[in-house]
Amino acid sequence: MAAWVRLLRGHAALRRLMSARLQADHGLTVSEYEALLLLDEADGARLRGVDLAAGLVLTPSGVTRLLDRLGKLGFVRRESCQGDARVSYAVLLDAGRQRLAQAACGHVAAIRAVFGERYTDTELGQLAELLGRLPGASTGASACAGDAG
Amino acid sequence: MAAWVRLLRGHAALRRLMSARLQADHGLTVSEYEALLLLDEADGARLRGVDLAAGLVLTPSGVTRLLDRLGKLGFVRRESCQGDARVSYAVLLDAGRQRLAQAACGHVAAIRAVFGERYTDTELGQLAELLGRLPGASTGASACAGDAG
DNA sequence: GCTATATTGTTGACGACTCAAGTATATCCA
DNA sequence: TGGATATACTTGAGTCGTCAACAATATAGC
Numbered sequence: 001m002a003a004w005v006r007l008l009r010g011h012a013a014l015r016r017l018m019s020a021r022l023q024a025d026h027g028l029t030v031s032e033y034e035a036l037l038l039l040d041e042a043d044g045a046r047l048r049g050v051d052l053a054a055g056l057v058l059t060p061s062g063v064t065r066l067l068d069r070l071g072k073l074g075f076v077r078r079e080s081c082q083g084d085a086r087v088s089y090a091v092l093l094d095a096g097r098q099r100l101a102q103a104a105c106g107h108v109a110a111i112r113a114v115f116g117e118r119y120t121d122t123e124l125g126q127l128a129e130l131l132g133r134l135p136g137a138s139t140g141a142s143a144c145a146g147d148a149g
Numbered sequence: 150m151a152a153w154v155r156l157l158r159g160h161a162a163l164r165r166l167m168s169a170r171l172q173a174d175h176g177l178t179v180s181e182y183e184a185l186l187l188l189d190e191a192d193g194a195r196l197r198g199v200d201l202a203a204g205l206v207l208t209p210s211g212v213t214r215l216l217d218r219l220g221k222l223g224f225v226r227r228e229s230c231q232g233d234a235r236v237s238y239a240v241l242l243d244a245g246r247q248r249l250a251q252a253a254c255g256h257v258a259a260i261r262a263v264f265g266e267r268y269t270d271t272e273l274g275q276l277a278e279l280l281g282r283l284p285g286a287s288t289g290a291s292a293c294a295g296d297a298g
Numbered sequence: 299g300c301t302a303t304a305t306t307g308t309t310g311a312c313g314a315c316t317c318a319a320g321t322a323t324a325t326c327c328a
Numbered sequence: 329t330g331g332a333t334a335t336a337c338t339t340g341a342g343t344c345g346t347c348a349a350c351a352a353t354a355t356a357g358c
Binding site: 005011018111131134138 | 205
């Protein structure tokens with residue numbers, strides 16, 4: 001029970017922290033940043049909506065809305081898929097890649113700071129391993145590969 | 150980095166799960182449940198708004214809105230504080246306590262199930278301890294004392 | 299005592315997400 | 329081959345929470 005409550009509180013506090021920084025410095029929400037990151041790591045810098053949904057743990061409509069925003073910002077383009085007319089790819093554009101690059105440095109540093117001052121490297125590994133067993137935490141698009149946030 | 154991303158994903162997935170159950174079975178959001186729980190554990194079943202904000206990791210306005218909802222449901226009453234006219238207490242009413250009691254059993258069982266099938270008792274203790282070091286995760290109103298969720 | 303600052307709470311406007319419902323396409327199988 | 333089911337996505341309406349601005353009260357310092 002303690003673990004669940006602390007997961008809730010810790011997530012809320014940390015997300016507020018990261019969100020404020022990211023928004024103030026780069027005009028991005030956490031979800032937008034994460035989406036850009038997943039796209040950047042993806043093969044051909046493109047992902048189906050459904051895969052983004054799984055990777056980000058959002059509903060399909062949440063992804064539609066997120067991509068609308070990133071589209072308006074000029075960070076992402078929609079592209080239809082020949083071979084399956086149902087899917088609409090999200091493709092990372094240069095502007096998106098650039099914004100991601102700008103944001104990544106400070107964002108990653110902030111994350112490292114928060115965790116670094118609370119855990120040893122061993123503990124951080126333990127924590128990551130334990131959290132990785134939660135549903136959604138290990139979904140497809142390996143969100144840790146690039147090690148960028 | 151992995152820890153942060155997995156915290157995000159794990160939280161999203163777990164919260165969606167718990168939220169769906171709680172909403173379907175008892176018409177409560179996770180925040181509403183947690184608020185009732187904190188009130189129930191509090192001295193005199195009452196808490197200042199600012200303390201709820203700290204305990205739940207919400208903003209003051211978030212708490213105002215949360216208490217508006219709980220008020221309309223008849224679960225909570227507002228009460229002014231003699232001695233400090235700024236504060237407005239939230240007081241748990243019987244209906245609120247009853248709803249909490251109804252919800253607690255299934256909710257706690259669901260949480261135990263999700264965690265129990267993924268971690269040993271030792272690991273669960275580790276996880277809780279590690280998460281407890283995060284900001285917000287250890288705030289005031291000891292959210293683990295009652296061990297109810 | 300009285301002003302400057304801090305604390306507590308509320309409100310309006312808005313953002314990000316969800317759900318339910320709907321459209322369009324693909325796949326399965328009798 | 330063709331009808332039932334599953335998959336991918338979008339849309340309208342609604343919810344939960346935020347921020348910025350504000351009002352009211354309390355506290356501290358001179």
